[in-house]
Amino acid sequence: MKALFYSEHGAAQVLRYENRPDPIIGPADVLIQVAATAINRLDIVQRRGWFTLPGFTLPQIAGMDMAGTVIDIGRDVRGVKIGDRVVVDPSLHGVSAHSSFAGHGERYGELGVLGATHPGGYGEICAVSADHVHPLPKDISFADAAVFPTAWMTTHHALFRIGELQAGETLLLHGATSALTLAATQLAVAANAKVFVTAATEEKCAVAMALGATATTTNRDTDVTAWVMHQTEGQGVNMVLDHVGPALWEPTLFALAPQGRLVTCGNTTGDSVSIPSLGFLFQRGAQIKGSDAYFSTDFADVWKRYCQGIRQSRFSSQIHRQYPIEDGAKAQRELETGNTLGRMVLLHGS
Numbered sequence: 649m650k651a652l653f654y655s656e657h658g659a660a661q662v663l664r665y666e667n668r669p670d671p672i673i674g675p676a677d678v679l680i681q682v683a684a685t686a687i688n689r690l691d692i693v694q695r696r697g698w699f700t701l702p703g704f705t706l707p708q709i710a711g712m713d714m715a716g717t718v719i720d721i722g723r724d725v726r727g728v729k730i731g732d733r734v735v736v737d738p739s740l741h742g743v744s745a746h747s748s749f750a751g752h753g754e755r756y757g758e759l760g761v762l763g764a765t766h767p768g769g770y771g772e773i774c775a776v777s778a779d780h781v782h783p784l785p786k787d788i789s790f791a792d793a794a795v796f797p798t799a800w801m802t803t804h805h806a807l808f809r810i811g812e813l814q815a816g817e818t819l820l821l822h823g824a825t826s827a828l829t830l831a832a833t834q835l836a837v838a839a840n841a842k843v844f845v846t847a848a849t850e851e852k853c854a855v856a857m858a859l860g861a862t863a864t865t866t867n868r869d870t871d872v873t874a875w876v877m878h879q880t881e882g883q884g885v886n887m888v889l890d891h892v893g894p895a896l897w898e899p900t901l902f903a904l905a906p907q908g909r910l911v912t913c914g915n916t917t918g919d920s921v922s923i924p925s926l927g928f929l930f931q932r933g934a935q936i937k938g939s940d941a942y943f944s945t946d947f948a949d950v951w952k953r954y955c956q957g958i959r960q961s962r963f964s965s966q967i968h969r970q971y972p973i974e975d976g977a978k979a980q981r982e983l984e985t986g987n988t989l990g991r992m993v994l995l996h997g998s
Contacts (some may be wrong), residue, residue, distance in 0.1 A: 651771035657697030671775035673749030679720035683790035685769030703765035711769030716794035747777035806941035815840035966990035
């Protein structure tokens with residue numbers, strides 16, 4: 649098969665589109681002809697070598713998020729047939745004991761992830777545990793499906809299982825056009841929360857407003873804490889979902905309402921922060937919570953809701969641009985500029 653892969657860490661030029669061995673499936677696995685795969689920030693971070701998940705190896709075929717068509721099935725597979733259009737859950741949490749991916753599902757250890765620790769959607773063919781493919785309705789495109797798995801499942805888990813966001817509460821998000829914030833904005837709005845979003849530019853703020861945010865502001869020249877307090881009449885927000893880290897940590901923490909929750913699920917600007925005031929933390933009853941890996945058992949339900957939302961135009965995949973897979977290096981470089989207004993998708997056979 650052809651695949652976009654890298655054998656050493658570095659800038660985008662280390663990516664090569666060449667032949668790689670075809671994947672082999674086990675008795676409880678299926679083989680997917682990949683049609684579309686979305687680019688995630690982790691694809692770039694691991695390619696650069698800044699951080700790698702436990703279990704990462706070189707050479708690496710990235711692409712955690714993918715959709716395509718089943719072209720082969722293992723002898724024990726039931727309920728999935730050749731020709732089915734599917735979206736893939738890339739987490740190896742909860743796979744069948746008979747799958748070749750069994751043993752890689754430790755949520756608090758070396759959790760395997762297709763496209764991050766195992767070959768993923770940057771290859772034209774991908775092996776997947778059969779219990780981790782989900783039907784893709786004919787009226788949902790491969791590209792719209794490909795942006796779903798990591799961003800929407802991660803944010804759904806962080807917002808509702810970890811953060812326990814409720815209707816009527818207020819939520820602060822940063823990075824309006826990042827994959828996680830695009831999904832979180834829409835999920836929170838659908839849950840009837842008031843969503844406040846910051847971004848680097850007015851153009852990116854406009855994207856958040858179009859997706860239903862209550863108010864937005866640029867975070868490069870704004871006192872974020874003061875802005876939040878103005879928007880909430882001095883109360884602060886009930887919850888923050890933060891994946892930015894150090895760059896906005898202090899103003900974010902001080903924007904919390906009494907008994908507010910700061911849920912962290914990323915470290916885009918660095919891995920080390922400090923708590924500027926323990927007094928603020930305990931006097932306000934604030935909580936800092938880490939959001940762990942999502943449960944694969946939640947995937948089918950959240951996927952169904954996403955498809956319904958796309959059909960009814962309540963959700964948007966917010967695709968910025970699509971590239972043929974052989975131009976994946978160019979697409980990653982564009983994402984690295986920080987100027988994109990949505991998701992980047994790579995297409996096979998385009």
